[in-house]
Amino acid sequence: MSFASWLKKRKWIFIGLLVGAVLLSVPVPAGLTPIGMKTLALVIVAFIFFITEPIPLPGVALFIAVSEALLGLATPTTVAQSFMSDSVFFIMGSLMIATALVKQNLDKRIALAIVRITGPRVDRVMLGLVAVSALLASFIGEHTVSAMMLPVGVSLIRFTSKDQRQVRNLSIVILLSIAYGAMIAGIGTPSGGARNAIMLAYWKELFDLEMGYFSWMKIAYPIILLQIPFITYFLYRSFTPEVKDLSPAIRSMRLQVQEEGRMTQQGWITIGIFLVTVLMWMTISDKIGLGITALIGVLLFLVAGVVRWEDLNNNVSWGTILIYGGAISLGIMMKRTGVAEWLSLSLLEWLKPIGVEGGIPLLAVMSIMTILLASVMTSGPTVGLLGPIALNVASLSGTSVMAAGFVTVISSSFVYMTAVASPACNIMYGSGYLKRSDFLKAGWKLTLISFLLLLLLCGVYWSFLGLR
Numbered sequence: 001m002s003f004a005s006w007l008k009k010r011k012w013i014f015i016g017l018l019v020g021a022v023l024l025s026v027p028v029p030a031g032l033t034p035i036g037m038k039t040l041a042l043v044i045v046a047f048i049f050f051i052t053e054p055i056p057l058p059g060v061a062l063f064i065a066v067s068e069a070l071l072g073l074a075t076p077t078t079v080a081q082s083f084m085s086d087s088v089f090f091i092m093g094s095l096m097i098a099t100a101l102v103k104q105n106l107d108k109r110i111a112l113a114i115v116r117i118t119g120p121r122v123d124r125v126m127l128g129l130v131a132v133s134a135l136l137a138s139f140i141g142e143h144t145v146s147a148m149m150l151p152v153g154v155s156l157i158r159f160t161s162k163d164q165r166q167v168r169n170l171s172i173v174i175l176l177s178i179a180y181g182a183m184i185a186g187i188g189t190p191s192g193g194a195r196n197a198i199m200l201a202y203w204k205e206l207f208d209l210e211m212g213y214f215s216w217m218k219i220a221y222p223i224i225l226l227q228i229p230f231i232t233y234f235l236y237r238s239f240t241p242e243v244k245d246l247s248p249a250i251r252s253m254r255l256q257v258q259e260e261g262r263m264t265q266q267g268w269i270t271i272g273i274f275l276v277t278v279l280m281w282m283t284i285s286d287k288i289g290l291g292i293t294a295l296i297g298v299l300l301f302l303v304a305g306v307v308r309w310e311d312l313n314n315n316v317s318w319g320t321i322l323i324y325g326g327a328i329s330l331g332i333m334m335k336r337t338g339v340a341e342w343l344s345l346s347l348l349e350w351l352k353p354i355g356v357e358g359g360i361p362l363l364a365v366m367s368i369m370t371i372l373l374a375s376v377m378t379s380g381p382t383v384g385l386l387g388p389i390a391l392n393v394a395s396l397s398g399t400s401v402m403a404a405g406f407v408t409v410i411s412s413s414f415v416y417m418t419a420v421a422s423p424a425c426n427i428m429y430g431s432g433y434l435k436r437s438d439f440l441k442a443g444w445k446l447t448l449i450s451f452l453l454l455l456l457l458c459g460v461y462w463s464f465l466g467l468r
Contacts, residue, residue, distance in 0.1 A: 012049070012052035020041045029342075031342050033337065042068070058323055065329065068333060074333065083322075085205075089295060093295045095141075096301075096312050097297050098140045099307065110148070122236075133177070133179075134185035137185040138188030140192075143423035146178060146427040159250075159253060169240060172235075176434070179424040183413055183422050190211075190213055195384075195409055199405045199409050200290070212286045213281040219467065324384070331388040340388035341392050362404075366390050366394075367407050375421045387405070406462075407458065416439065416442070
């Protein structure tokens with residue numbers, strides 16, 4: 001590679017650093033301290049790196065840690081502590097539990113269980129795929145469920161026709177049912193996604209608020225249940241399948257499972273430990289923490305011998321853990337140095353002239369900002385950067401901090417229109433059955449419907465719960 005090509009490939013590193021240098025050299029705006037200005041410069045540079053990805057995202061997390069120490073935002077020990085918390089333990093434990101579940105190859109058995117309930121009609125199978133993907137993803141994360149369910153979807157397509165061109169719409173509705181089902185449900189429980197752990201950390205670190213596992217479900221799960229039929233309907237209407245009955249494909253799949261025999265003892269033990277872990281999340285995690293509870297589950301898997309340390313070491317994305325640790329650390333620094341409050345006050349000033357000062361209108365603006373940002377930089381970093389600002393804006397305007405946090409997290413899952421904004425869509429797109437334009441065709445309708453459902457939830461259900 002020539003030097004010119006090397007420079008061109010890494011141009012965003014230099015552009016980002018140049019922007020940071022300019023910000024550090026201009027006068028500090030009124031209301032912001034010099035150390036706050038340094039934090040703001042770091043936030044903007046990190047934002048540029050998250051968007052353009054000139055280096056792998058875990059490298060951006062390392063850049064955040066190094067910069068926090070070199071800029072004097074905190075001592076090295078404080079920086080290190082801000083990267084590790086119960087929320088980061090929770091992300092790490094959830095990824096390890098997902099690895100143990102994937103190892104048992106439960107995919108085809110799950111598919112047969114679905115069609116036993118739905119029958120072979122395509123629209124009902126779609127509803128079953130959306131619902132089951134959502135149910136699983138709300139506990140073990142969208143990327144894991146997408147990886148588990150992709151072979152199920154591909155099997156249904158291939159057993160229906162060997163010529164993909166003859167069943168193109170069927171391929172789209174099956175794969176997008178899995179992707180969108182998994183995507184919407186990652187916010188259903190704290191263990192559904194790392195962004196949830198980020199928000200839990202912000203509530204605790206910035207406002208000393210605790211949220212239990214079951215309390216989270218009570219607030220967030222209803223919107224998943226509302227979205228499931230809408231997703232199925234709009235997908236079916238947007239891509240009318242070429243066949244209406246999947247009986248031949250289901251018969252072939254049933255034969256394959258029969259050849260594999262009954263589920264192994266290790267499979268049952270894995271399911272049992274997973275259910276015990278979920279039960280602990282719901283009952284005792286308030287006292288010992290979600291992260292420690294997840295690690296108890298991982299220890300049980302290791303003691304039972306259903307997963308080896310080598311499996312966890314090779315299949316857990318350690319870079320993902322680092323990325324979220326970096327995002328949480330940056331959010332904590334934004335709060336400590338006054339940047340979050342300064343940005344929040346500025347945002348409120350900008351919104352006043354159009355009559356947005358708090359309540360549902362303010363939550364609607366937060367939702368739109370989150371959707372737009374998450375569509376270009378994925379959900380985790382979006383919640384990491386927007387979280388402290390959204391919570392501070394809510395606090396200063398008299399709006400519920402809890403409601404603002406949930407709106408930010410839930411809206412980050414409304415990224416139906418692109419193939420790159422969510423792990424679930426990424427995995428389905430990588431199968432080769434989908435075009436980028438397929439996501440846009442149904443995605444804009446689902447984004448609009450989901451946004452309206454969220455506002456309805458805010459105005460009715462959350463008001464009933466006193467979350468305003």
